[in-house]
Amino acid sequence: MGACRINPSILSADFVNLERELERIGAADAVHVDVMDNHFVPNLTLGQPVVKRIQEVSGLPLDVHLMIEDADRWAPAYAELGAASVTFHAEAAAAPVRLARELRAGGAQAGMALRPATSVEPYLDMLGELDLLLIMTVEPGFGGQSFLDLTLPKIRRAAEAVRGGSLPLAIQVDGGITEETILRAAEAGATVFVAGSSVYGAEDPGQAIDRLRLAAEAASAGR
Numbered sequence: 001m002g003a004c005r006i007n008p009s010i011l012s013a014d015f016v017n018l019e020r021e022l023e024r025i026g027a028a029d030a031v032h033v034d035v036m037d038n039h040f041v042p043n044l045t046l047g048q049p050v051v052k053r054i055q056e057v058s059g060l061p062l063d064v065h066l067m068i069e070d071a072d073r074w075a076p077a078y079a080e081l082g083a084a085s086v087t088f089h090a091e092a093a094a095a096p097v098r099l100a101r102e103l104r105a106g107g108a109q110a111g112m113a114l115r116p117a118t119s120v121e122p123y124l125d126m127l128g129e130l131d132l133l134l135i136m137t138v139e140p141g142f143g144g145q146s147f148l149d150l151t152l153p154k155i156r157r158a159a160e161a162v163r164g165g166s167l168p169l170a171i172q173v174d175g176g177i178t179e180e181t182i183l184r185a186a187e188a189g190a191t192v193f194v195a196g197s198s199v200y201g202a203e204d205p206g207q208a209i210d211r212l213r214l215a216a217e218a219a220s221a222g223r
Protein backbone atom coordinates (compact mmCIF):
# COMPACT_ATOMS: atom_id res chain seq x y z
CA MET A 1 0.00 0.00 0.00
CA GLY A 2 1.24 3.49 -0.85
CA ALA A 3 1.27 6.54 1.36
CA CYS A 4 -2.04 7.96 0.14
CA ARG A 5 -5.28 6.90 1.79
CA ILE A 6 -8.87 7.17 0.56
CA ASN A 7 -11.59 7.45 3.20
CA PRO A 8 -15.08 7.55 1.62
CA SER A 9 -17.63 9.68 3.43
CA ILE A 10 -20.88 7.91 4.20
CA LEU A 11 -22.59 11.31 4.11
CA SER A 12 -23.22 10.47 0.43
CA ALA A 13 -24.41 6.92 1.20
CA ASP A 14 -27.98 5.67 1.47
CA PHE A 15 -28.58 5.97 5.23
CA VAL A 16 -31.45 3.47 5.10
CA ASN A 17 -29.08 0.78 3.78
CA LEU A 18 -25.92 1.61 5.66
CA GLU A 19 -24.63 -1.95 6.07
CA ARG A 20 -24.84 -2.56 2.31
CA GLU A 21 -23.28 0.85 1.65
CA LEU A 22 -20.34 -0.02 3.92
CA GLU A 23 -19.80 -3.26 1.96
CA ARG A 24 -19.54 -1.24 -1.27
CA ILE A 25 -16.44 0.57 0.03
CA GLY A 26 -14.43 -2.45 1.14
CA ALA A 27 -11.47 -1.20 -0.96
CA ALA A 28 -11.17 1.94 1.21
CA ASP A 29 -8.56 2.63 3.87
CA ALA A 30 -11.15 3.77 6.42
CA VAL A 31 -14.78 4.84 6.58
CA HIS A 32 -15.27 8.57 7.19
CA VAL A 33 -18.24 9.26 9.45
CA ASP A 34 -19.60 12.81 9.58
CA VAL A 35 -21.29 13.66 12.87
CA MET A 36 -23.26 16.92 12.60
CA ASP A 37 -25.31 18.57 15.33
CA ASN A 38 -27.32 21.22 13.44
CA HIS A 39 -25.50 23.93 15.47
CA PHE A 40 -21.87 23.92 14.41
CA VAL A 41 -23.13 23.24 10.89
CA PRO A 42 -26.67 23.63 9.50
CA ASN A 43 -27.21 19.90 9.08
CA LEU A 44 -27.98 16.93 11.32
CA THR A 45 -26.69 13.42 10.70
CA LEU A 46 -26.01 10.76 13.31
CA GLY A 47 -24.51 10.28 16.76
CA GLN A 48 -23.03 7.72 19.12
CA PRO A 49 -25.58 4.85 18.72
CA VAL A 50 -25.18 4.77 14.94
CA VAL A 51 -21.40 5.16 15.11
CA LYS A 52 -21.34 2.24 17.55
CA ARG A 53 -23.24 0.02 15.07
CA ILE A 54 -21.01 1.08 12.17
CA GLN A 55 -18.01 0.13 14.30
CA GLU A 56 -19.60 -3.29 14.94
CA VAL A 57 -20.52 -4.14 11.34
CA SER A 58 -17.72 -2.54 9.32
CA GLY A 59 -14.35 -4.22 8.92
CA LEU A 60 -12.78 -0.84 8.17
CA PRO A 61 -11.23 1.54 10.71
CA LEU A 62 -13.56 4.42 11.62
CA ASP A 63 -12.46 7.98 10.86
CA VAL A 64 -14.94 10.10 12.81
CA HIS A 65 -15.29 13.80 11.91
CA LEU A 66 -17.18 15.76 14.53
CA MET A 67 -18.91 18.87 13.17
CA ILE A 68 -20.38 19.66 16.56
CA GLU A 69 -20.20 22.38 19.16
CA ASP A 70 -18.70 21.74 22.59
CA ALA A 71 -16.22 19.22 21.21
CA ASP A 72 -14.37 19.06 24.55
CA ARG A 73 -17.44 17.47 26.08
CA TRP A 74 -18.49 15.01 23.39
CA ALA A 75 -15.39 13.90 21.45
CA PRO A 76 -13.87 11.48 24.04
CA ALA A 77 -16.97 9.26 23.87
CA TYR A 78 -16.20 8.50 20.21
CA ALA A 79 -12.70 7.31 21.17
CA GLU A 80 -14.31 5.05 23.77
CA LEU A 81 -16.56 3.57 21.05
CA GLY A 82 -13.41 2.34 19.33
CA ALA A 83 -13.02 4.84 16.47
CA ALA A 84 -9.53 4.68 14.94
CA SER A 85 -9.41 8.46 14.71
CA VAL A 86 -11.57 11.22 16.15
CA THR A 87 -11.37 14.67 14.59
CA PHE A 88 -12.80 17.74 16.31
CA HIS A 89 -12.98 21.26 14.92
CA ALA A 90 -10.49 23.81 16.25
CA GLU A 91 -13.31 26.38 16.12
CA ALA A 92 -15.43 24.23 18.46
CA ALA A 93 -12.83 23.25 21.07
CA ALA A 94 -12.07 25.35 24.14
CA ALA A 95 -8.88 23.43 24.98
CA PRO A 96 -7.64 21.66 21.82
CA VAL A 97 -4.34 20.44 23.31
CA ARG A 98 -6.06 18.89 26.32
CA LEU A 99 -8.70 17.34 24.08
CA ALA A 100 -6.12 15.86 21.69
CA ARG A 101 -4.31 14.30 24.66
CA GLU A 102 -7.58 12.92 25.98
CA LEU A 103 -8.37 11.31 22.62
CA ARG A 104 -4.96 9.68 22.45
CA ALA A 105 -5.31 8.47 26.03
CA GLY A 106 -8.67 7.00 25.00
CA GLY A 107 -6.94 4.93 22.32
CA ALA A 108 -7.85 6.96 19.22
CA GLN A 109 -5.72 8.99 16.87
CA ALA A 110 -6.31 12.67 17.56
CA GLY A 111 -7.46 14.81 14.64
CA MET A 112 -8.18 18.50 14.42
CA ALA A 113 -10.10 20.15 11.58
CA LEU A 114 -9.99 23.69 10.22
CA ARG A 115 -12.78 25.40 8.29
CA PRO A 116 -11.68 26.93 4.97
CA ALA A 117 -11.35 30.44 6.49
CA THR A 118 -9.44 29.30 9.61
CA SER A 119 -5.69 29.85 9.41
CA VAL A 120 -3.30 27.08 10.40
CA GLU A 121 -0.76 29.56 11.82
CA PRO A 122 -2.15 29.76 15.40
CA TYR A 123 -2.03 25.96 15.61
CA LEU A 124 1.47 25.26 14.27
CA ASP A 125 2.93 24.87 17.77
CA MET A 126 0.46 22.13 18.67
CA LEU A 127 0.83 19.94 15.56
CA GLY A 128 2.94 17.50 17.58
CA GLU A 129 -0.15 16.76 19.68
CA LEU A 130 -2.06 15.55 16.63
CA ASP A 131 -2.07 12.47 14.40
CA LEU A 132 -4.26 14.11 11.77
CA LEU A 133 -4.85 17.66 10.57
CA LEU A 134 -8.04 17.93 8.51
CA ILE A 135 -8.11 20.89 6.18
CA MET A 136 -11.69 21.37 5.00
CA THR A 137 -11.74 22.06 1.28
CA VAL A 138 -15.43 23.06 1.36
CA GLU A 139 -17.52 24.75 4.04
CA PRO A 140 -18.51 21.88 6.34
CA GLY A 141 -22.12 20.76 6.42
CA PHE A 142 -23.01 19.22 3.08
CA GLY A 143 -21.66 16.85 0.46
CA GLY A 144 -21.59 17.64 -3.25
CA GLN A 145 -19.90 21.05 -3.05
CA SER A 146 -17.02 22.26 -5.24
CA PHE A 147 -13.43 22.07 -4.04
CA LEU A 148 -12.12 25.44 -2.82
CA ASP A 149 -8.73 26.18 -4.39
CA LEU A 150 -8.23 28.95 -1.83
CA THR A 151 -7.35 26.20 0.69
CA LEU A 152 -4.28 25.06 -1.28
CA PRO A 153 -1.81 27.53 0.31
CA LYS A 154 -2.93 26.33 3.76
CA ILE A 155 -2.33 22.69 2.77
CA ARG A 156 1.15 23.69 1.53
CA ARG A 157 1.90 25.62 4.74
CA ALA A 158 0.82 22.70 6.92
CA ALA A 159 2.83 20.20 4.82
CA GLU A 160 5.89 22.42 5.13
CA ALA A 161 5.50 22.51 8.93
CA VAL A 162 5.07 18.72 9.05
CA ARG A 163 8.21 18.18 6.95
CA GLY A 164 10.19 20.84 8.84
CA GLY A 165 9.33 19.35 12.22
CA SER A 166 9.57 15.72 10.99
CA LEU A 167 6.13 15.21 12.50
CA PRO A 168 4.25 11.92 12.09
CA LEU A 169 1.11 13.86 11.22
CA ALA A 170 -1.13 13.11 8.24
CA ILE A 171 -2.79 15.95 6.34
CA GLN A 172 -6.34 15.09 5.40
CA VAL A 173 -8.58 17.01 3.01
CA ASP A 174 -12.37 16.77 2.83
CA GLY A 175 -14.81 18.23 0.34
CA GLY A 176 -15.11 18.27 -3.44
CA ILE A 177 -12.47 15.56 -3.93
CA THR A 178 -12.60 14.12 -7.45
CA GLU A 179 -10.04 12.50 -9.75
CA GLU A 180 -9.21 16.03 -10.90
CA THR A 181 -9.07 18.00 -7.61
CA ILE A 182 -7.21 15.23 -5.77
CA LEU A 183 -4.20 15.99 -7.97
CA ARG A 184 -3.95 19.56 -6.63
CA ALA A 185 -4.56 18.54 -3.03
CA ALA A 186 -1.94 15.77 -3.21
CA GLU A 187 0.55 18.01 -4.98
CA ALA A 188 0.09 20.54 -2.15
CA GLY A 189 0.91 17.86 0.45
CA ALA A 190 -2.30 16.11 1.54
CA THR A 191 -2.07 12.33 1.93
CA VAL A 192 -5.51 11.35 3.26
CA PHE A 193 -8.53 12.09 1.10
CA VAL A 194 -12.19 12.09 2.08
CA ALA A 195 -14.52 11.63 -0.86
CA GLY A 196 -18.30 11.34 -0.70
CA SER A 197 -20.06 12.05 -3.98
CA SER A 198 -17.24 10.91 -6.24
CA VAL A 199 -17.21 7.47 -4.56
CA TYR A 200 -20.89 6.84 -3.84
CA GLY A 201 -21.97 8.55 -7.07
CA ALA A 202 -19.85 6.13 -9.11
CA GLU A 203 -21.30 3.00 -10.64
CA ASP A 204 -18.54 0.99 -8.99
CA PRO A 205 -17.37 2.65 -5.75
CA GLY A 206 -14.46 0.17 -5.46
CA GLN A 207 -13.08 1.24 -8.82
CA ALA A 208 -13.62 4.92 -7.97
CA ILE A 209 -11.55 4.43 -4.79
CA ASP A 210 -8.75 2.73 -6.75
CA ARG A 211 -8.70 5.52 -9.36
CA LEU A 212 -8.59 8.23 -6.68
CA ARG A 213 -5.73 6.44 -4.89
CA LEU A 214 -3.74 6.03 -8.12
CA ALA A 215 -4.21 9.71 -9.00
CA ALA A 216 -3.13 10.82 -5.51
CA GLU A 217 -0.07 8.54 -5.52
CA ALA A 218 1.00 9.89 -8.92
CA ALA A 219 0.61 13.52 -7.84
CA SER A 220 2.42 12.87 -4.53
CA ALA A 221 5.30 11.19 -6.33
CA GLY A 222 5.74 14.22 -8.56
CA ARG A 223 5.83 16.64 -5.61
Ligand SMILES: O=C(CO)[C@H](O)[C@H](O)COP(=O)(O)O
Nearest residue numbers: 009140141143144176196197
Ligand atom coordinates in the same frame (compact mmCIF):
# COMPACT_ATOMS: atom_id res chain seq x y z
O1 LIG B 1 -17.52 16.72 5.74
C1 LIG B 1 -18.22 16.75 4.77
C2 LIG B 1 -19.17 17.87 4.59
O2 LIG B 1 -19.06 18.69 5.68
C3 LIG B 1 -18.18 15.62 3.77
O3 LIG B 1 -17.32 14.61 4.24
C4 LIG B 1 -17.69 16.08 2.43
O4 LIG B 1 -18.38 17.15 1.96
C5 LIG B 1 -17.64 14.93 1.46
O5 LIG B 1 -18.56 15.04 0.45
P1 LIG B 1 -18.17 15.39 -1.06
O6 LIG B 1 -17.02 14.50 -1.44
O7 LIG B 1 -19.42 15.10 -1.79
O8 LIG B 1 -17.76 16.85 -1.09
